[in-house]
Amino acid sequence: MPKRLVIVGAGTGGLMVANFVARDLHSEIERGEIGITLLGEQETYIYQPGYLYVVFDLMRPAQLMRPVRELLAPGIRFVHDRATRIDTGKRQVLRSDGDALDYDVLVLATGSGLNLDEVPGLREGGHWFYTLAGALRLRDALRRWHGGKLVLTVGVPHKCPVAPLEFTMMFEQWTRQRKVRDKTEIVYTYPLGRAHSIQAVADWVAPEFEARNIAIETFYNLESVDHEKRVAHSLEGTDLPYDLLVSVPAHQGDELGAASHLSGAGNWYPTDRHNLRVQGHDDIFTLGDATDLPISKAGSVAHFEAEVLADNLVGVLTEGAQPTSQYNGRAFCFIETGLERATFLSFDYEHPPTVPEPTNAVHWFKQTYNRIHWANLKAVM
Amino acid sequence: MDLAPLRIDARGSFCPGPMMELIRAVKGADVGQVVVVLSTDSGSKKDIPMWAQKAGHEFLGVDEHGDYDEISVRKAH
Incomplete structure (x- = not known):
């Protein structure tokens, strides 16, 4: 009987873990000693950081998508279905088609999704760029933009904590390119x-936004949207009229966790911050957006966690070893500061980030990464 | 009935940061419940009371533990 690793979720974290482990254990897989199954709800992987570029007509949706099966290392079995519940007693993942997957070790890479219903009126009155449909709708709104007041709001918690800054700065330069900056008012809340949770970023943003005539409204947590009057209300009591409301909605974990009492x-899964075990379950691990760790929900975090987790899974699967590799909170985030320059943040649990001077070179590095992300997913880079 | 406090370990959190974790917890807490955040970020001691006042929640205080602080807020509405 092979040792069975089941990974639920075929996003960045799930794919990377599957590929790292499959490449390390290809001999064991060929000999039938190890089996790796990846359960994914979607057959197409979407590179989500690309949504920001779709909004400004800088990338096409087709450039962000690849079939999941084309991204898998040899030896991984892909099952296209949704997990409905984990039976931790029987060590089974129950599927929507009624079948079950038996596991010896389970990885929950179920990501995060938008909670659009938390703010009444947001669905009707707001735009967002955190889904493909949302990005396309915002792109269409921008194609019709001839000036007015844009208000950007930020929900808690949210994925990719620098994206609200990036959108704001890209939009500001985009309005200058289209000769509508003098007719456009921008309010970043x-x-x-x-202006940002990271002190060094906030210190950098304040004068940068002032120089670009972008207003900053702090202590603003969106509570409701009056889409008929076009006014955004905050729980702190501030009302902001808008012509275009762009919201970064609050995120939430997948329902699978609640259905499984996990x-x-x-x-969010209660997670050990170093070995990424779901607390109270020796045979279940998690990574990426799905954890409750107080770190950025970002692709780079899923990547660095996947490297640590794969190291540990190889030991667990082949020797029954305890996890020894430790995740140190590492994150790396590009920040587009407009349409031509970018900077980056690099930090971990012990070392806060600084903000290097934005350059054209970092912007092109990001553009390059957008096109070679696939090699990273395949665990060959 | 007294509600058990919610404790959030945000030590080492630079992004999103302890205050974001606190706001997230307060939004999900019951009215009257106390949320305690553990923070190594020196700015939290200043920012959290300001936010609690602006948002209309009750700031209960800071317990200093050498290399980290425990900051408490009671959800008021």
């Missing part, structure tokens, strides 16, 4: 008392 508030 943020839930905290400064997740806590927000449907």
Whole structure:
């Protein structure tokens, strides 16, 4: 009987873990000693950071998509279905088609999704760029943009914490390119008392936005949207009229966690911050957006976690070893500061980030990464 | 009935940061419930009372533990 690794979720974290482990254990897989199954709800992988470029007509949706099966290392079995519940007693993943997958070790890479219903009126009155459909709708709104007041709001928690800054700065330069900057008012709001949760970023953003005539409204947590009057209300009592409301909606974990009694508030899995075990379950691990760790929900985090988790899974599967590799909170985030320059943040649990001077070179590095991300997913880079 | 406090370990959190974790927890808490956030970020001691005042929640105080702080807020509405 082979040792069975089941990975639920075929996003960045799930694919990377599957590919890292399959490449390390290809001999064991060929000999039938190890079996790897990846269960994914979608047959097409979408590179989500690309949505930001779709909005400004800088990338086409087809450039962001690849069939999941084309991204898998040899030896991985892909099952296209949704997991409905984990039976931790029987060590089974129950599927929507009624079948079950038996596991010895389970990885939950179920990601995060938008919670659009938390804010009444947001669905009717707002735009967002965190789904492909949302990005296309916002792209169409921008194609019709001839000036007015744009208000950007930020929900808690949300994926890719620098994306609201990127959108704002890209939009500002985009309006200049289209000769409508003088007819455009931009208001960037943020839930905290400064423009970003990272102090170094907030210190950099404040003068940058002032120089670009972008208004900053702090302590602004969107509570409701009056889509008929076009006014955004905050729980702190500030009302902002808008012509275009772009919201980064709050995110939540997948329902699978709640259905399986494995997740806590927000449907996030309680996670050991170093070995990525779901707390209380020696045979279940998690990574990426799905964890409750106080770190960025970002592709780079899923990547660095996947490297650590794969190291540990190889030991667990082949020797029954305890996890020894530790995730250190590492994250790396590009920040587009317009349409021609970018900077980046690099940090971990012990070392806060600084903000290097934005350059054209970093912008092109990001553009290159957007086109070679596939090699990273395949665990060959 | 007293509700058990929600404790959030945000030590080492630079992004999204302890205050984001606190806001997230307060939104999900019951009215009257206390949310305690553990923070190594020195700015939290200043930012969290300001946010609690602006959002109309009750700031309960800071317990300093050497290399980290425990900051408490009661959800008021």
